Structures are given as structure tokens and as C-alpha cells.
Amino acid sequence: MASDHSNPPKNFREFLQHERSYMIVFGTLLVFTGITVAIAQVDLEHDYNMFHGANMTLGLIIATFKATLVMLFFMHLISEKQLIYLVMGFTFFFFTGLMGLTVWAMLDYPKLTTFFM
Amino acid sequence: MRDFLIDTMGLPTLASEHGKNVDYFIVYLHWLMLALFVGWGSYFVWTLIKFRAGRNPKANYHGVQNHASTWLELAVAAIEIVLLLGFAIPLWAKVVETQVPDENDPNVTVIRVTAEQFLWNSRYAGADGVFGKRDYKLVGQDNKFGYDPADTHGRDDIVPPQNTIHAPLGKPVIIKLTSLDVIHGFALHSMRVQQDCIPGMSVPVHFTAKQPGTYAITCAQLCGSGHYRMRANLTVTSEENFNNWILENTPIIEDAPAAGGAAAPAADAFE
Amino acid sequence: MEIPFTSKARPDTGLYNAKVAIWLFLASEVMLFGALFSSYIMLRIGAPEGTWPLPGKMLMTFPGAFNTAVLIVSSVTVVLAWASLKFGNFAQYKKFQAVTIACAFVFMGVKAFEYHDKLTHYAIVKTDGSVWDGHMVQQDDQSVTITIHAHEEEGGHDHDHDHAEHAHDDEHAGDKHVNINAYLGVKGIKGFEYNVDEHGHHVDGEVTIPRSEIAKITNYGPQHSTYLAIYFTLTGLHALHVCGGAFVIFMIWGPLAKMWETDPERYINRVEVSGLFWHFVDLVWIFLFPLLYLL
Amino acid sequence: MQATTTADDITDAHAHDEHHHEPGFWQKYIFSTDHKVIGIQYGVTSLAFLLFGFSLIACMRWQIAYPGQPIPVVGGLLEAILGEVCAGGVMQPELYNSFGAMHGTIMVFLAVVPLVFAAFGNYVVPLMIGAPDMCFPRLNMASFDFFFLGCVLMFTSFFIPGGAAQAGWTSYSPLATSIPTDGQTLWLIAMVLLITSSLLGAVNFIATIIQLRAPGMTWMRLPFFVWAQFVTAFLLLLAFPPLETASLMQLMDKVFHTSFFLPSGLIVGGSPSDVAGGGSPLLWQHLFWFLGHPEVYVLILPAVGMVCEILANNARKPVYGYKTMVYAVMVLGFLSFIVWAHHMYLTGMGNTISAFFQTTTMIISIPSVILLTCLFISLWGGSIRFNTPMMFALAFLPMFGIGGLTGLPLGFAYSDIHLHDTYYVIAHFHYVVAPGTIFGVFAGIYYWYPKATGRFMNEFWGRVHFWGSFLFMNAVFQPMFAQGMAGIHRRMYDGGATYAGYADPETGIVSVPLKFIEMNKGITVAALMLGLVQIPFILNFFISMKNGKKVESDNPWNATTLEWQTPTPPPHGNFDKEIRVYRGAYEYSVPGADADFTPQNEPRNAETKTAEDDEVAEPAN
């Protein structure tokens, strides 16, 4: 967060200087967008003998990383009030509950069950 | 005593082997609930009488001081844990995992039951003991079940009249349930069996009948305007009778593919 | 009557009302999109073989990547606009936020292009079972004309184009994805047909198919397959959020800007709150892009 | 953040306006932003729908008890309005299904939730926490508008060709998509509107409770009702969006022919469906029940909250274990998000996942037991006044007890095999929502009526209403347990007659003994009587507005909470004095105090003043 605004920046350059954390995040986001696209062009699993679902995992890790940057810096979650952490923490928990349990339930079936797909 | 407890509960006639466990579970649970209710209820009524304004004009700010209720709550929790870990989970595991009869055991009758608005289709594997191949890609106007007409295993499959299912007495039966159109529910209360029939998946239920007779099968899930009359009968007869019935219903196999031949060209495109 | 803490923070929570509200709202948005993402996973895991397109083959990567960059830019301008206001630099705020709004327009423009591309893309199954796949040129009661694109080769394999398997052969399917289910009920599907030159190579070109020979025709709209269904739903809902967010930002930027004079603190709060929403929209896209376009 | 201006300096032009001009009728009653007016709007709308929901079930009950016979009195009317679905005054299966689906939908989403959460919440919560209004008055109005629009849509769907939705309140796919009526589409659109309304409401409630508590109103001094509403609002906020998503997806299925919830190879109406397939019917169920279970706590928690207020007030003593209750309700809210699949045991669930959901379901019953137990124990040592609100509040306890206890056999997958989708389930949840929540609502209406109107409702007719309702509620729902146990399924157009008394020719075994079907008649009579005993209530409700006994003070029940510290009825802006809170919400019969109640805003005398008294929030002008 822009902390100190008692002495405002005089010109645009100085302003960007002052807000350089945003600019760094901005650059990082762009770079990682590029990386995501680049990685997607190769088949890590087959061409590079990585584990099953390697592309998916890596792609999602990068997306999560980018999202974290946006949340922490652009949305100022890095210095937010307790209450908001609490609310978002719960939300995150329920969100994973919704995802995890539905998928788990989808994968756990009794013996002899078949799907005609 | 046991029987008395069960009878008071008004459960339908029991005709399957595993069903008695379901009954015991339900019945004991209900007596327990009744005990809790009566316990709390008497305390409640007593309190209302004892502390009515006319008799007790001045309330006591402090009220109950002891922590009996905590113990009570812990007791309820403990009972639930016992019920859960000791009975509910293992018993359910038996149903879906550990005591599922083996499909390939010749002793086991496997029936495919496919629900449809508003009737039940059953199918038996026939003499070769193997069902015809089934693939959703084959579903068509003239082949709504999607059985492969080219598959020889399917030709001797037995397709009894709709809404009739027969099962042999005293032998394990597996019914594999599915549906063509919407979700139906296969409720066979006399056997203490119930399972939804979901299009796109086939889920098994199993039981061993211990009493001959005809039992109603109810559709348990709302499936449209005919839901209420979507009834089938399960007939449990001795093994001998059952085998005769199977023979009666066995199709006469001709050389050419039987019914549904017209759909054949569609098949190869998907293989 | 005055509602307290509309601009000033409540001491014990350290927050003003709208800030609490926007975070709560975002929490519900997380669950909204969360349910859609869960659906995406369920549909993908449960997809019958050959009906989920190969990673990165259904959508054009470039517009998606470009839009990702656009949203990132807009996210940074939103936060810089807010920072400008914090320093009392209203003019600079105006400029940054103008960029944001412009970005929203660009984003929607690209989206519209992509939608248009999908909706004019048709797959036609002829009565003889052959599948013709391309963009609509014109159609009338008598016939349908589509442009068929030469098949982009994958990994140097040559395709035996009248081989039926190829329609759902994961390894080698190109940009064309037959959802077999979409053609159910049509008998004897053979596979894709292409314009072929004298050397047997695929070339671009138009074909006109008489209506009488068409067994089934469908565009690549949401009904085409569960993949496109979830694609349109997710991106459509997201696009609605973009429009909504841009509208609010625009209102604060233009018509409601008078408040900067009367109540600057509350004005900054509004900018911050609308910005938080905007970042969230960006954040959703950060996941959407790889999931739908790449993976 | 450094404040440069204070709230006092700011004059929101809009608010200023309202303050000075006497608003006209439209401004005051229709497009009002005053939380009390909005509360009353919600209240009136949802009570009307409660009655409507009952009318639907009354017709259905006739058909259940006397299948194929014309409905007396209204049969002809229905035929005239709805046409052949009620040919000859006899309900057809389609009509039965659509009334059933709409009874459930209306009762849950248009009657009880808006009543307990929105109506009581709007009216009472800001008063209880000492706030001038809700945090966002205009958002509040918007929330009502969305709700009202949703109501109108739901209601009109009865009159379109094909009629209203017919796939149950759960709207399971593929059935919901395969039923041709547009009522199904309207249902979905209306649901999206209702959900949007609830989301806006939930944001507003939470923000209000967090931000607008009067100085000194610390978290642990909040009346329990506020806590209940707070948790409820979170349930709505986080559980509703997945249903909104699901509704949108089903709408896509319906309108754009996608197949989110439609598997491959589906047959519709006897021929292969024309959709792509590849979807999953279970996905809908997961998304629906992810809302569905938290939703049932939305139905019950506010009622528990109201009962708690009324109980403490009329027992003239503090509630027992206030903090325990607060924690219990939080745990309840938290856990309610991870039990949903207990509605889906019989969809073919594996062992591990069902063990998980059985465990969470059992765990969640513990906080419910704690809540009920605390309320019971609160009565011990009291000086109990038996007035009408108290009667309803007291009756709530055993009724919820029965409903809750019968949730246990359903919560175990093993016993659910037999009980699933039978009348046992119907009886279970009606015990919680009808003699449970509805009694809570009645208690609340009788209790807060004097605050809203300045007059009491008639005590005698209140008692008639109580005993009648108590008797007939039980007469309606108690036999359903027996029916369910005997294997009679719900949603049966003929009330199960297809299966009745059928005896096996050889063995004489009867699948469903006739006596259980016969019970239908008694239940129907009781249900109609239940409707009749509401007449005294409705008359009482309207007549008392003009003729009821006037209240003698602003605090006629001698209560401690802040809503009784306002003028009667409270004006726009609520309080005519500054509110500061010095104590917890239930300081009844404090030893040494003059009266048997000490309002929350009554200052302590100087000597006993503690540091805690000064722990007050920034003065909220």
C-alpha cells in the first residue's frame, strides 16, 4: 500500500517511483502470463517424461501465484484488517470444501458401479 | 422382546436376510430417541409447573449452577459416536463394500433393471451368463437401451415383460440399477433395499430373499406425472420355479441378429 | 438521520462500511465462481472419452492471452488511480481510470470477436456420414456454404482424412473437435472431410452443401458440448462482471465525480471499493485463461 | 487511514432530504429505505405467501386422502382458472406435482426465509443493536425489490400454459429440464432473483451488525437473536451462490440446450434426446444440497433466536450459557457447509465419502442439542409468565426436539436406506419448520407486535390460536412418521393408494397395510382444521391494529434489549436519545436491582463502574 502521502510526488516519474511495488507486481504478472502460455505449448507429461497431469499442475500453480500477487498487493490483503482475513479465511475453507468434497464424492463409488460414458 | 420392539415400529414385512440388521438399527435408535425425548420432556414439564409465575413470583438470577447439562451433552455425543463408529459406518460398509456378492459367482443372480418413465425393465444374462454389450453411443430411436445388436452375448439375454422381476429364494441377488431418462428410485422395502436409478450410471444393490412371495417395488424419486403409479412386482420363488421361469422367457435365437438389427450400421463407426 | 461510518473507519474494526460490504460481496462471488469451477472439474473428470477437447485446441490462445494482459494493465491502472487520489492528484486519477475503462472496452471487444468466431463456426454431418467443419459463409433454404480451413498438422503426422477414428483420436485431432455426442442419432459418421488439392494436401476453400444432404448441423455454441457450455457460462458470467465493474467505475469517474469536491474521503473509498471488485474480476480471469484456453 | 473529515461533517444530500420533508405515501410505504418499513413489507408479503403455500397443500391433501375426487369448494374455481389440469375439479398428476413443487419452494424461499430472516431481521436487528438503520438503506430496498420481483414471477408461473414448475422444490435434473412447461424456466429465473435478493440482504445484515453496533454493544452483549441472524446471514452469503450458479446452469440447459446435468445417451419422452450429453445429474444435486443444508439452518436459527429472547423475557431470568450458545450457533453454521451429501446417500455413494458425511451429520447435531439444552435450563429458577408469545416459544422446544431427533435416523446412511424419500422425511422436516419455525414466527409476531403498532394482540384469541395450532400440527405430522416407517413414499399423487393393501395371493403378505393409507384422511382433516384455527390469528392480527389494548409504555414486556428503548412505534432513525450499552442482553432479576429487569442501556452506578463499562466504541453520532 502506498504508505506515505504527506509529501506527494511532484511528477509522474516520481509517482511511479513511489508506487514501484505495483509496477513490480505488474511486470511479474505479465511475465508469468507469458510463461503460462509458453509452458502450455509443450507436453510436459509425454515429451519431458514428467508426472501425469504435469501441465495442469504447473499451470494452476502459476495461476495461483499470480492470483496471490493480485490479492496481496493490488487488493492490499498484505496489510488488511483482522476481520477481512477472518471472512476470507472462512470463505476459502468453504470453497475448498465445496470443490474437494464434490470431487471426492464423484470419485468414490461402491463396488460394481459402472458408468456408460 | 426384540420382536415386540420391532412390531411396534410398524415396519413392513421383512423378507431379506440382511434386513433384520436394518430393522434392529432403526428400532433401537428410535427407542433411544424416545428415551431422550421423554427424559428432556419430563424435565421440561416439571420446570414449567415448578417455576410458573404464580408459584414462584421471584426469578432466581443464577438459575442452574451445576454442570449436569455438560455431562448430558457429552453423553449424547458419546452415544452418537458409538452408533456411528460401532454400527452405522461398518454396517453401511457391508452394504456397499465388504459383503457385496461376487458378480461372477454362478450362485449369484445378476439382474439389470432399467427404469423408464413410468415402468421398470429387467434383463437377465441368459444361458451364457454374460450380458450384452451396452454403449450409450448406440442409443437410438430403435435402440433405446443401447445394447449392441452385434454382440452375441446379448442375444440370449432374457427380457421378461415390463414391471416383472423374479428372484430365486435364498440365493444372493444383485440388481444393477440405471435409468433411461430421469432419476427414479428403486425402493424395495420388504428387502430393505433402496437406491436411486440415475441415467448414465449403473449402481448395484443386493439382497438374499428369505421368504417367497410377491413384493411391491416403489418408485421413490419424483419422475414426472406417472411417478405415483410406477410400480413393479418382485416375485421370489424357489430356485426351481425361478429356473423354469427363466427358461420360459429365454428368447429363441435365430441365426441373424435379433431385434434392433436395423441399427447395426451405426455401430462400427464408433468402435 | 445519519448512518455512521460511511466514510470514516469504525475504530474497533478499522473499516468503513463499504469496505466491509465489498469484501463480503467478494466472498459470495468466490463461492459463485467456485461452484462453476467445481462444475468444470466434475464435467472434465466425467467427460466421456473423446468429448473434451485437447488442451489448447478449442480456443485461440492469442486473444485469450491478449485479454489477460489487458486485464492486468487495467488492474494496475485501477490501483494507480486510487493511489493518485490519495495524493490528491485528481487529474492523474482521471487519466488512469480512463485507461481502465478503455481496457474494459478492449476486453469486451476481443471477447465479442471470440464469441462471434465460435458462433459462426459450424459442423455439418451429411447424410452419408461425412463431417464438414468450417465457418459459415452463407445459408438459405436450399443450401449452406462454409469455408473449410486446411487442417493444421500436429507433430508432422499426416492424416488419413476419411478415417473415422480420427474424429476422436486424442493424439492427432487437430483444431476440429467432433463431439461425438453431438451427432448421436446420425448413423454412420465417417469423419472429417476437407478440400484436397491435386497433391492430396488440405487447402482452404468453400463448400456448398445442399440442405437435403444435411443430417445435422450445429454451431460451436454452448449446446455443442459440455466444454463449450462451461466455456460460455464461465466467460459469459465473467463478462457480465467486467461490464458491471466498468459501469460502476465509469459512474464514479464521470457522473459522480462531484463528490471529490464535497466529500473527498468518501470518494476515495468508492474508488477503492470499485477497484477491489475490479481486481477480483481480473483474478477470476487469471484462472479462467489457463483452464479454458491452455490446459 | 487518516480521517480528514468526520461523519458529522458529511451531509449526504439524499439523507438530508428525507430528514426534512414529510415523505408521501409512496415514499413512506412503498419505496421506503427505512428498515422497519422494509421489514413490514417483507412480513406482509411473506405471510401472504405462507397462506398461499398452505392453500396449495390443502388442495393436495384432499387429493392424497380422496384420490380422484373433485376438490370441494375450490375444485371448480381451479378448473376455471387453470383449465384441464383440474378437469372436473379433480387434480391431475401434473397439477399435483406443480402444487407440490411450489408448496416447497414458496414455503421455503418465499414465506419462511423472508419472514424469519428478512422481516424480523430487518425490523428488529437494527433496533436491538442500537443502530439508526441498516448500513445500506437503499441496498436494502433493492433487496426487497428483487425479492418482490421473484415472488411475482413465481406466482405468475401458475397461470402460463403448462403451469408452474413440477420437478419438486429440489428441481432435480434431468426431470426439471425434460418437463416441457415454461414454468420450469420461470422457476429458475425467479430463483436467481430471490438469491440475488438474499445475497444483498446478507451483505447488508452482516455489515450492519459489524459496523453499526451502538457504543458499548460488544459482541458478547449482543442479544442471541442478533447472533442467530449474523450466522444466518453468513449461511446465505456463502451457501446461496452455488445454487445461483446451478440455477444459471440449469437455465442454460433449459434455454440453450446445453447438457450440464444431462448425461450422454439420454432418452426424453421415449426418444433419444437431441443434446450433446456428457453432463452429470449428480452435479446438480451437489450444488443444490450445498445450499440445501445450510438453508435448513437458515430456516431454524432465526426462530431459535426469537425463542431465546422471548424465553428469557418471560422466565424473567438470564439465559443459561449465553456464551456456549453463541459458540454453538457458530459451530452449527460452520458445520452446516459440510454435511450436505446426507441428502444423497442413496445416489450410490461409496463407503469413505458416506462415512465422512455421516460423521459430520452426527457432529452437527451436538450444537443443536446444546442450544436446546441451554434454552431448557434457562427456564429453571425462572418466574414463568405464560402469555401467548411464551406459549408458542415453549412449544417450539419439544417440536424442534422431535424434528431434530428424527433427523438422526435419516443421518445414518444405514437407516436412511429404509426411510429415504418416505413420509418419514416429510414428517422430520415439517416438525422442524412448521411446528418449529412457524411457532417461532408466531411467538415473534405476538411479542413484537406491540412495538410495531403500539397495541397488544388479543390474549384470548391468541390462546385459541395456540392450542388449535399445537393440536392440529401434531395431528398432521405425527401420523406421517408411521406412514413413512411403513414405506409410503412422498410426492405420490394418490397418496400411495397404488400400493395399498395389495396382498400376495399365495402368502398373504401385504406390502403396505391399508391402515397406513387410511391415515391420509385423518391427516387431511387435521390439516384443514389447522388452516381454520389460523382465522382467529388473522382476524386478531388486523383487528388489533385498531382495537387492541394500548401499550402503557415503550417497554410493555419489561424487556432488557434495546428495541424497547425506542418510541412506539419507532420513528425513522429509531432512537430519540443517545444509546450507550453497559451490560449484557439478559439482565433479568439482577439481585439488588429495583426492577426485575435492567435494560442494556441503563448506566451502572458510579461505584460499580468497571473498565468494561468504558469499553465503548467510538460515539456513533
Ligand code: HEA
Ligand atoms: C429447519 C429445517 C431443518 C433442520 C433444523 C434439520 C435438522 C436436521 N436434519 Fe433435516 N431436513 C430438512 C430440514 C431440516 N433438517 C428438510 C427440509 C429435509 C428434506 C429435504 C427434501 O428432501 O425435500 C431434510 C432432510 C434430512 C435428511 C435427508 C433425508 C432423506 O432425504 O433421506 C437428513 C439426513 O441426514 C436430515 C438430517 C438432519 C439432522 C441430523 C438434523 C440435525 O441438525 C438435528 C439436530 C437436532 C437434534 C438432535 C435435536 C436435539 C433434541 C433434543 C435436545 C431433545 C429435545 C427433547 C424435548 C424437547 C422434550 N434431514
Ligand code: HEA
Ligand atoms: C418452510 C417450509 C414448509 C412449511 C412451513 C410447510 C408447511 C406445511 N406443509 Fe409442507 N413441504 C415443504 C416445506 C414446508 N411445508 C417442502 C420443502 C416440501 C417438499 C416439496 C417437494 O416434495 O418438493 C413439503 C411437502 C409437503 C407435503 C408432502 C407432499 C408430497 O410429498 O406430495 C405435505 C403433505 O401433507 C405437506 C404439508 C404441509 C402442511 C400441512 C403444512 C402446514 O404446517 C402449513 C401451516 C400453515 C398455515 C396453516 C398457514 C398459516 C397462515 C398464516 C399464519 C397467514 C397469516 C396471514 C396474515 C396475518 C396476513 N408439505
Ligand code: CUA
Ligand atoms: Cu419413476 Cu418416480
Ligand SMILES: [Cu+2]
Ligand atoms: Cu440436511
